[in-house]
Amino acid sequence: MAARLLLLRRLTLTLAAMLLLSSFLISLPPSRAQEPPPANLSYTIIGNGTAGGSSFFFVPKEITIATPEVMINVTFVNGDTVTGSVHDFTIDVEGVRYATPRILPGEVAYLEFYINVTGTIPYWCSVPGHRELGMEGAFIVGTTGGGPGFSLDIGLVQGIMIIALIGTGIFAVVYHLRVTRGMR
Ligand SMILES: [Cu+2]
Numbered sequence: 242m243a244a245r246l247l248l249l250r251r252l253t254l255t256l257a258a259m260l261l262l263s264s265f266l267i268s269l270p271p272s273r274a275q276e277p278p279p280a281n282l283s284y285t286i287i288g289n290g291t292a293g294g295s296s297f298f299f300v301p302k303e304i305t306i307a308t309p310e311v312m313i314n315v316t317f318v319n320g321d322t323v324t325g326s327v328h329d330f331t332i333d334v335e336g337v338r339y340a341t342p343r344i345l346p347g348e349v350a351y352l353e354f355y356i357n358v359t360g361t362i363p364y365w366c367s368v369p370g371h372r373e374l375g376m377e378g379a380f381i382v383g384t385t386g387g388g389p390g391f392s393l394d395i396g397l398v399q400g401i402m403i404i405a406l407i408g409t410g411i412f413a414v415v416y417h418l419r420v421t422r423g424m425r
Pocket residue numbers: 288297327328329366367368371376
């Protein structure tokens with residue numbers, strides 16, 4: 242009799258603990274599901290050329306961005322030292338062209354655009370001949386971190402654990418009833 246009572250007490254405690262754990266798991270936020278807020282990234286890009294004007298280039302030539310959905314602020318500086326050597330910064334994003342005015346050495350221009358795609362997005366100088374002489378670069382936009390697929394996995398694991406716990410709980414209740422009936 243005493244052993245049965247002890248068993249009952251243990252079962253009740255186990256059941257209570259499992260219910261508590263279940264409610265905790267249900268209340269767990271899907272930790273990776275939240276999308277980060279749109280980022281705002283700023284870059285200073287310098288347009289330059291060799292002293293003789295035989296080649297032109299951007300510094301930096303490549304800009305890597307971890308994820309799309311970013312507002313890009315470009316500060317474009319004409320760092321060329323050849324008098325009168327104008328440059329601009331031109332980019333096509335999803336079929337829309339953005340470009341600074343052509344500016345003289347020492348001048349600065351600003352450009353803002355939104356990147357919502359992954360892949361390589363080239364930028365160049367639209368002054369005739371400059372792109373061919375090397376004045377081009379690119380944004381490399383990747384995808385990192387947990388997307389919706391990852392958060393779904395977490396949800397699935399939680400779901401299986403909850404089902405397992407509820408199943409054990411039901412078994413414990415049935416067992417409890419059997420034991421009490423046996424006691425009569
Ligand atoms: Cu140029």
